[in-house]
Amino acid sequence: MTIESRFSISEISTVAASFAEDLDAFREAGAAGIGIWEFKLADDEAALKRFAESGLVATHCVPAVPSILPLPELEGPEEPEVRVEAICSGIQRLAAFEPEAILCLTGPRGERSEEDARATVVEGLRRIADEASKAGVRMSVEPIQERFAESWTLISTIPATLDLLEEVGKPELGVFFDTWHLWNTEGLLEQIERHASRFAGVHVADWREPTRMNADRVLPGDGVARLPAILGALERAGYRGWYDVEIFSDTGLEDSLWALPPREFAARARRSFLRVWAARTSVGEPMVPPRAPSFEA
Numbered sequence: 324m325t326i327e328s329r330f331s332i333s334e335i336s337t338v339a340a341s342f343a344e345d346l347d348a349f350r351e352a353g354a355a356g357i358g359i360w361e362f363k364l365a366d367d368e369a370a371l372k373r374f375a376e377s378g379l380v381a382t383h384c385v386p387a388v389p390s391i392l393p394l395p396e397l398e399g400p401e402e403p404e405v406r407v408e409a410i411c412s413g414i415q416r417l418a419a420f421e422p423e424a425i426l427c428l429t430g431p432r433g434e435r436s437e438e439d440a441r442a443t444v445v446e447g448l449r450r451i452a453d454e455a456s457k458a459g460v461r462m463s464v465e466p467i468q469e470r471f472a473e474s475w476t477l478i479s480t481i482p483a484t485l486d487l488l489e490e491v492g493k494p495e496l497g498v499f500f501d502t503w504h505l506w507n508t509e510g511l512l513e514q515i516e517r518h519a520s521r522f523a524g525v526h527v528a529d530w531r532e533p534t535r536m537n538a539d540r541v542l543p544g545d546g547v548a549r550l551p552a553i554l555g556a557l558e559r560a561g562y563r564g565w566y567d568v569e570i571f572s573d574t575g576l577e578d579s580l581w582a583l584p585p586r587e588f589a590a591r592a593r594r595s596f597l598r599v600w601a602a603r604t605s606v607g608e609p610m611v612p613p614r615a616p617s618f619e620a
Contacts, residue, residue: 324563326600331356331382332592333526333569334363337585342370344585346377352589356382358526358567359420361413371419381420382565383499383524385427386413391447392430392440395474396537406430407447411454418458423565424523425455426463426499429477429487440477445491452493463497463523464488468504471537481505481514485521497523500557501569503540506530506548512556519560526569527554527596538571542580542595544602555604568592 332349334340334357340348342363349357357379364370374381388409393401400406410427417425432440448464455462466484467476478484484498500522505511507530529546531539543550554566570592572580580588 326566326597327353328355329563329565330354330593330596331358331380331565331567332589333358333383333385333567334360335385336568336570336580336592337583337588338581340585343373346373346379348585348589350377350379351586352593354379354589354593356380356423356565356567358382358569359384359417359422361385361387361417364416367416367419374420380565381417381422382424383526383567384417384420384422384425386410386417386425388413389426390428390430390475391444391451392433392435392477394428394430395433403443403447407450410447410451414451414454414458414460414462418460422460424461424463424497424499426465426523427451428465428467428475431472431474431476441487441490444477444487448488448491448496449493452491452496456495461495461497461523463499465499465501465526466504467501468537469508474537479504480508481511481518485518497521499523499526501526501528502548502550502553503528503530503569506550506553512552515553515556515562516560519557519562522557522562522564524564525557525562525566527566527599528568528570535576536573538573539576540570540572540580542570542592543568543599544595550599551602552604554600558603566596568596 332354429444466478469479472479488496498521528540530548531541532547574581
């Protein structure tokens, strides 16, 4: 497969557009896949028809309720049991699109003890893994940038995610790799080499320096996240799956990428990704140590 045939765009990148608008914009820009977010689906029969006509592949999909523990920055049920059932319902719904993978987050522990939060997530992931197996789709868990862990996650590194999955005891569960969340973790390139076979998919975004908030990501090549080294390491480690450009860019920012028309965003995303891909690090080239992220007050 050529890299063009492995390039996809996640629907959250064009947050205000409809599913139909995303299909048109992504296809016209030359993307081969679409990362579906369940919240954009309305009439499933019509959505499946439009999707089939688009010729796109469903790549890395996200349920409408994306985490087991509640997220303080997003609306949704408070009870983990209700959230798990919503994720399972999302798996059933998204399975109709035959996605490459579905992903979820743990959510943060909040007021729970560490032990209770972890036990709740482990139990939830077992239920979710069983539902995904019945639906015939691959399920994965995404570690989240450590600087924002308090609001989003129990896990922020690949080893921590693998430890959690080991406790869950469902070997079919994968790790979802996101460049924006993982770029500055210690020993990342070595971890890629060691664990790439567990990666269910890859989200690609760059790190703005300085970063103003969680939803302040930039297109590949416009930040400091060492993407050529990371993409090179993924390929050398044998990763041959899809790459989804996934951008969060709050509309309150004057340079928000979410404010772009979907077609313009999609075209820019493809150009940016292909430029970074062309610059990926080759075998034997030195790896530059990560820079510590900084934040504006």
